[in-house]
Amino acid sequence: MKKKYGIIDIGSNTIRLVIYERQKSGRLREIENVKVVARLRNYLTDEHILNDEGVSLLLDTLRSFQEITRHHQLDRVKCVATATIRQAKNQKEIVDLVEANTDFRIRVLTGEEEAYYGFLAVVNSTMITEAVTVDIGGGSTEVTYYKDRQLLESYSFPFGALSLKQAFVSGNVPTNEEIARLSSYLTEQFRSLPWLLGKKVPIVAMGGSARNVVQVHQLMKQYPLAGVHQYEMKRKHLLEVRRLLTSLPFEEIQKLEGLSKDRADLIIPALEVFRVLYEIVDATSFVLSRKGLRDGIFYEELIQPFGTRVFPNVLQESFFELAQDYDIRLDDVQHVNHLIAQLVEQIRSLQLYSLTDEDIHDMKRAAHVFYLGQYIDEEASSQHTFYILANRTIDGLMHKDRVKLALIASYKNKPLFKQYIAPFDDWFTKEEQKHIRVLGALVKFAYSLNDTKRKIVKQVKLSEQNGAMIMDIYCDGDFRAEEYQAEKNKKHVEKIFKRPIELRFHQK
Known part of the structure; x- marks a missing residue:
């Protein structure tokens, strides 16, 4: 069974019970969120005493929460209180009453x-x-x-x-x-x-x-x-x-x-x-x-055993969660990123297209989640990939960056790209849109070189001959599937270089 955690937040305006379930990635997913607008602050007298009506309302609310926490068989529920209970002079009496009449023990937080x-x-x-x-x-x-x-x-x-x-x-x-x-x-x-x-x-x-x-x-x-x-x-x-x-x-x-x-x-x-x-x-x-x-309370409890209360890299943590949730094989991602690095290095050295370090970061992020929609449906993987990435909260990515990631990671062709970007058309200039298509096409091509997930493509070399581009691809194994996919997708790369590309596959 997945582990569940509960927390009750006794605020001045609302009292809320939230139950989380621990996912296989370690992420806490909210499965229950129950709110009662108690407005306890209205029951705090001028002498800073929470009156009997306020205390009764608090106890009734907590008893109703207790039915839910017992149903979910939660061993332990954190129960914290903020300003109104903190400012109440009868705070100890309130805490004792709650402990005597419910399953919960209140921890009153300082400011x-x-x-x-x-x-x-x-x-x-x-x-x-x-x-x-x-x-x-x-x-x-x-x-x-x-x-x-x-x-x-x-x-x-x-x-x-x-x-x-x-x-x-x-x-x-x-x-x-x-x-x-x-x-x-x-x-x-x-x-x-x-x-x-x-x-x-x-x-x-x-x-x-x-x-x-x-x-x-x-x-x-x-x-x-x-x-x-x-x-x-x-x-x-x-x-x-x-x-x-x-x-x-x-x-x-x-x-x-x-x-x-x-x-x-x-x-x-x-x-x-x-x-x-x-x-x-x-x-x-x-x-x-x-x-x-x-x-914040859960971050303290869940991260502290690792000797820190702050994630070293929020975005990296988010991509790890995505990989776990959608069964992404990180060894495949690593190999595709290796191929992207080779392609970028040679595109730069031949001055075929201008790629910044930020572009490389964007492509590597997209490679991490490229076509993750396959998890839902192979046939419509591009559509699912765009929808999931554009609409799922990704800690560490602002909204515009999230859409950009979704556009690169779901890239299939120009018509679909135009369909996806339509609601966000004014977020990006025409030049930016064209550039995002380029990054998507390069990631898609790199993925085609690992079509069978065997990591057989070891080296990619680009050269110019008589105005045409030659791409020598050195493989360690039967490359027919990769060759078919690469030939199918090279048209997107040819548009970037504005010239034809001849693919030459070699067995090492």
């Missing part, structure tokens, strides 16, 4: 721990090496600054979307005056941390409010790609969402696609946090991380 786990989630699921992170919950907001993937600064502010709404907004939607007062307060708070000022780095945001902002923006622009992790917005995009939300009556905000109805009254205060922070940091972009606190 510093909450910020650290957010950092850990971001640094292990993106390739961004320097950033400011922000995680806005219902009752607290955590910010960190990291550089070279090392945490340098962190702070937990005792305000969140729910408490800001309580303090600054009288109705469901803030007035212009209320937004101005909120903005002034947030500016003062963020300016109190000198390490935030003018950093000129990306802001990486976590949590439900950030996710909802991104989903609203994706719907506004009819975004053609699935997934929100590593979605990138600029200042003008945050302002576009702000203009939309502040122009609508509350009833319309509640109906907005992409926005959870239970966040309709919190989204504008939360967005103001992101907007003001963007200004203070003088950020280069606003990037969403779908991975957050809960993921």
Whole structure:
């Protein structure tokens, strides 16, 4: 049986149970995600006591979660609590009641721990090496600054979307005056941390409010790609969402696609946090991380036995997971990459086509997942490959890079390429599109030289004779299958070199 892990996150706005299943690659796949909008923050009195109604709501919610965790036969469930329980003066009484009446024992996180786990989630699921992170919950907001993937600064502010709404907004939607007062307060708070000022780095945001902002923006622009992790917005995009939300009556905000109805009254205060922070940091972009606190806790537990809490290379880890999930033979990938290296070296030396080091990286990544759609269906492997890679979250790849990878790894011919790229046509210039086709054609040709997966092609040599190209291919074994595929695919390479190619296969 696959091992399952459970975590309960007791937040100020929502209480959530997430159950993960460990895949053969080691990746945790979410199989259950149950959310209760408890808004515990509303039950915290002015004296910072969680009242009886709030405690009763918490116990009822945890008992309902208990039925699910028992059904899944989970031995141990992590149960963490953040701002509201942290700020409650009757915290010990709450923890004792939960332990006495449920299967769970609450671990109350400090603000510093909450910020650290957010950092850990971001640094292990993106390739961004320097950033400011922000995680806005219902009752607290955590910010960190990291550089070279090392945490340098962190702070937990005792305000969140729910408490800001309580303090600054009288109705469901803030007035212009209320937004101005909120903005002034947030500016003062963020300016109190000198390490935030003018950093000129990306802001990486976590949590439900950030996710909802991104989903609203994706719907506004009819975004053609699935997934929100590593979605990138600029200042003008945050302002576009702000203009939309502040122009609508509350009833319309509640109906907005992409926005959870239970966040309709919190989204504008939360967005103001992101907007003001963007200004203070003088950020280069606003990037969403779908991975957050809960993921950070698991990263600590799952990676720590290996002597580190940070993956050495996030993207490499993602490709390893893809190889495991789709039964990709890494020895075949290695051999194809060896052939690609030979081809590139000779294309460069003969000055047949300009290939950069970044192009080589792109081709090697594509070779790793080339036609992985065969796992689903051999006949339509190109189509499946493009769909999977374009729509699956790949930690470490921004959305444009993911589409580029999908286009190279699924390359079959120009008509199919044009079909795949149609929704993303304005993402790439015509010159970039042509270049991506070239990279796809070279990877496809290299794969044809290992058609039978026997790794018999040992050496490829290119030369020019009387205006034509000669490709000598030296093999260790019967090469008829490879010769057939190479002859079939050479037309794509001939278009790159703008001249015919004569293939000469040799038995070593």
